[in-house]
Amino acid sequence: MVHTSLVFFWVVLLCLCLDFGAAIDTITSSELVKDPQTISSKNGLFTLGFFSPKNSTNRYVGIWYLSESNILWVANRNQPLKFNSSGTVTISRDGNLVVLNRENKTIWSSNATYIASNSTAQLQDTGNLVLQDSNTGEVIWESFKHPTNVYIPNMKLSRNRITGEEVSFTSWKNSSDPSVGYFSCSLERLSAPELFLWVNGTLPYYRSGPWNGEIFIGFRPLTTGYLKGCNVSDEDDGTVYFSCDSTDQYDFRTVALSPEGLFETASWKNKKKISSDVFHGTNCNQYGVCGAFGSCDWQTSPVCSCLSGYQAKNVEEWNRKNWTSGCVRKVPLQCGSEVRKDGFLKLEKMKVPDYLQKSASLENECSAQCLQNCSCVAYAYDTGIGCMSWFGDLIDTQKFSDGGLDLYIRMPPSELDKHSGKRRVIIAAAVSTIGVTTLAICVYLLWKWSAKPTAQPSARGSYLIEFKEDKCMQFYHSRKRKRDVIFWFNRGESTAVDRTGKKIGEQSQVELHEQLLFDTETLALATNNFDSSNKLGQGGFGPVYKGKLKDGREIAVKRLSKASGQGLEEFMNEVVVISKLQHRNLVRLLGCCREGEEKMLIYEYMLNKSLDTFIFGPSEHKLLDWGKRFSIIEGIARGLLYLHRDSRLRIIHRDLKASNILLDEELNPKISDFGLAKIFGGRGDEASTSRVVGTYGYMAPEYAMEGIVSEKSDVFSFGVLVLEIVSGRKNTSFYNNEQFRSLVRFVWKLWNEDNIISAIDQSICDPMHEKDIVRCVHIGLLCVQEGARHRPNMATVISMLNSEIVNLPPPKQPAFIEKPDICKSLSSEERHASHSNNIVSITDIKGR
The missing domain is CATH 1.10.510.10 (Transferase(Phosphotransferase) domain 1)
Known part of the structure; x- marks a missing residue:
């Protein structure tokens, strides 16, 4: 009898163990998950359970990779469980996956419309939580179609061109609150699919450019390597989706949308995190920042400019750096004219505009196709996309330093004539090599020297300029310093050395700007010999005086005290920096004075002080x-x-x-x-x-x-x-x-x-x-x-x-x-x- 009881005990125990083992990745109506219990995928990489974000006591049901610090999905993101309120994840009577609070009230449900009589939920090895019919295995609902803020391999971002149904992901409100935030990412423009980032679901914030089979051609932060295994597909039911497949379960990558609207990427190899990054864009990444027919280049100042053949629609706004009104064409197109026909100007390395129309035309047919339609204002071609044409405003165009496409914008013949016969490439190369300011200085000094070949050196020194390859070299003889100084300007940078080759401080380049130099006699006269009645204030680097020049201009003179913390380096740095800047909200530097131990900066006078x-x-x-x-x-x-x-x-x-x-x-x-x-x-x-x-x-x-x-x-x-x-x-x-x-x-x-x-x-x-x-x-x-x-x-x-x-x-x-x-x-x-x-x-x- 005892022997029979022992056998029965071990049989029951074995059955329980087998049942427990079969349920570690599954939730049924009888096998539920109660806080703080968890279930894990069979490969052990993904876990479903309860968690609290940092700096929060609220409890949420989520899925994480390896540890709770890598939350991938949240069920009840908008309905948190309060602290000490025991939650449960189970299958409800109607067959839906639900989260219950302590009072067994449903605070979240999968809300599937078709429910099987016997459904179960399983956490798969991909990180996807699926609700399926236990008898047929048919998937009723899945977390991959209801993402929160993270995109992971095998997930599909999609949109149906017939029904409009979409799968997109949305940022958390903040790092402590996973509820629906302000930024969302979705697939748009299905004829040539692009990823769009939205603010509040309605205002476009950024777009990736169209997919060409390998990359989104306007998505500058992400490299081709990061999109390895990714593809855009078009299904028979009208659904277009973007997905990145991964065959290696131990090679895992994520892209998260932060509460600030930034893309944060992370990669793991063999369960070890090997990289993480946050992709910060430039202000050119903001959708349509330069308005219609405007182009953005973050490496220029200002960043916005009108496309060739266009001018600012509202000059006053444009001068205030408000470019939203965009640009308008200078001269109307000559569409239909048989005498002089429109043509195209090639713009290289461009992010193509929004609202393209794609056709199957060959590359050599693209131009003629656009010219035949009077509404066509631009075209481009990419082997992976085909012929692209634009009708109406050109929105969200950007100049890249590398990559992008050649964009051909339509222009009337009179505008095209302005571009023909000019050596634009040579000029552009020269400007990019030695910089606009440097070139202007060199040309000015060359003119000055050549205009007065017999003139005696000034009290400050004499100049001789030579152009050699891509460098502008200036010889400067300083009588006060009693040495020759050679200035080399190369690729926008300058170096000063004497004739022995010894490097001289960068501040010497300021001596090029003779128009910035004041002498102590002039400033003493302007300030009544720095009388205390003209003192405007006392700064950390010395007193500031009000002055009036002989021409009537009012000035403010900052006289650096000998004991101040601002030495020669800071003094010359300020001259170099501010002399190159022009903006209504920056003080204007009129000049400087450096004689002996005296160092002074001369500004425009501000009536209301600081x-x-x-x-x-x-x-x-x-x-x-x-x-x-x-x-x-x-x-x-x-x-x-x-x-x-x-x-x-x-x-x-x-x-x-x-x-x-x-x-x-x-x-x-x-x-x-x-x-x-x-x-x-x-x-x-x-x-x-x-x-x-x-x-x-x-x-x-x-x-x-x-x-x-x-x-x-x-x-x-x-x-x-x-x-x-x-x-x-x-x-x-x-x-x-x-x-x-x-x-x-x-x-x-x-x-x-x-x-x-x-x-x-x-x-x-x-x-x-x-x-x-x-x-x-x-x-x-x-x-x-x-x-x-x-x-x-x-x-x-x-x-x-x-x-x-x-x-x-x-x-x-x-x-x-x-x-x-x-x-x-x-x-x-x-x-x-x-x-x-x-x-x-x-x-x-x-x-x-």
């Missing part, structure tokens, strides 16, 4: 109503965008603060003080430096602590400045407050307490503007987020300010950069001075 005088002044801040403050914020943003993206040089200011924003007579802001600015190369996004300079409280954390400088460094400073303008408080005014230590901490606390109104300057606190003011605080907090990649760039900031991006993502925790502990060692007198308006804004510390 911004800090207004927003922090006891009575002046009342003069700035909300309209004026918003105008100042927007102007600063546009000035920064010009520095970062639209100027010929890419410049990071590195010392943006209220005292470095000057106001003209109409209170228009102008960014000043470029002594600490850093110039970037054409493709550089960030750089490391062992010399960190700037003002504490305004420096981004990655810059202050690690010496990493990028556009996002200025974005952080801009965010602090926005909070100061809105609140009327100095960021440094909290240094002695043990609870907050900074304005950023103070605002962040009120934001989380839903009491942000308390942070707003009472003089502008008007219910009529409350929504707009709070929105600016929101934007400021987005700019001071701790992670640089989470901060918006200035193009996005301007779109946010203008409400082109309506719904703003919630801000993540800001960075809290405090004064260094070295302050504790200062005397009380020194400590007081360091917090005064005369604070020296350059701080030299080693990055670590």
Whole structure:
């Protein structure tokens, strides 16, 4: 009897074990998953279970790869389970896959229309969760057709041209909230399929260009290698889909759409993560940024220009860098004329416009086909796509540095004549080789030298210029320095050496600009010998005086004190940088003076001095109503965008603060003080430096602590400045407050307490503007987020300010950069001075 009982026990146990083993990847009406239980795919790579995003106590049902840090799909993304609310995943009575809360109420369902009498859910080895008929194996519902924010191999992005049914993926709202966010990615333009990125599902934000069988020809960030195994197919039922197949289960790749609208890629090999990247585009990637018949080139300034044969539709808007109105044709087409016919101008390396029409014509037939139709304005050809034609406006055209297609735009004969007979290629090559500014300087000096061959050298020196291959060489004899200097200009860069070959500092090139040079006698006369009555203020590098030249021009003279932190390098850097910049929101440098130990910079005079005088002044801040403050914020943003993206040089200011924003007579802001600015190369996004300079409280954390400088460094400073303008408080005014230590901490606390109104300057606190003011605080907090990649760039900031991006993502925790502990060692007198308006804004510390 005992023996029989033991046999029965082992048989039951074996059956239970077999049943358990068969159910590890499956959910049935009797085999459910209850938090914190999980199920895994048979290959062990994918898991379905409950998880909580970082900084959240809500519980969600999701699928992840290898670990919870790699969430691929979320079931109840819009219906979270609250903390300590036990959830269950099971098959409901109607056969749907459901998520139940503690009260057994359904908070999420697969909502399949066709339900089998006996359905089960299985997590497959591809990461796809399928609901299927247990008897026939027919798939009723699958997670691959309802993605969240991540695309993985074997998933299909699709759209049906008959029914309009689509499979697309949508970003999380933020890193702590997987609910439907602001950005979505879908397959569009099914005759020549493209991937589109949308804002709020209606506003196009970016497009990939059409698929040519190997790549999306306008998708610059992703390389051909990354799209290996990908294809676009057209099924019989009218469905067009994009998919990337993977035959190796241990070679896994993902593309995630971030809450900020960025594509984040990751790759694993044999379960080990081998790469991850975030693809940041340029401001040219924004859909239609240059309007109809405009073309964008992020390497030029301004980035937008009209296509050849076109001119700005609204010149005033165009000059303000608002290109949305686009361009119009200068001369009408001559379609139908038998005397002089239209032709085509070839534009190389182009991202082709949106709304193409494809035909099966051969390449040599494309041109004639377009000419036969008076509405055809351009054509292009790609072997993988065929003949492409455009009718109507040309939207979202971009110039690439490599790749792209040849775009042929239709032009009347009179416009074509302007392009024939000109050596455009030679001129373009020369310009790209030595730079527009350098070429202009060389030509000017050559003219000057040749026009006065017998003239005696000036007091400053004499010039001799030679052109050799792709270099412009200048010999400069300096009487003051008593040595010859040779300037080599090559590919937009300059090097100065003396006749022995010894390299001379870069600042010497400024001597080329004789028109920028002032002497001390002229400036002393203009400022009444630097009389104290003409003193406008005292900066960290020395006093600033008001002056008036003999021709009546009013000037501001920054006289660098001998004991200031700004040395020769910063002085010459400011001259080099700002002399090349022209923008209504940047202060204009009129010249400089360097004689002996005297170093002075001469600017246009700003009637209303600096911004800090207004927003922090006891009575002046009342003069700035909300309209004026918003105008100042927007102007600063546009000035920064010009520095970062639209100027010929890419410049990071590195010392943006209220005292470095000057106001003209109409209170228009102008960014000043470029002594600490850093110039970037054409493709550089960030750089490391062992010399960190700037003002504490305004420096981004990655810059202050690690010496990493990028556009996002200025974005952080801009965010602090926005909070100061809105609140009327100095960021440094909290240094002695043990609870907050900074304005950023103070605002962040009120934001989380839903009491942000308390942070707003009472003089502008008007219910009529409350929504707009709070929105600016929101934007400021987005700019001071701790992670640089989470901060918006200035193009996005301007779109946010203008409400082109309506719904703003919630801000993540800001960075809290405090004064260094070295302050504790200062005397009380020194400590007081360091917090005064005369604070020296350059701080030299080693990055670590």
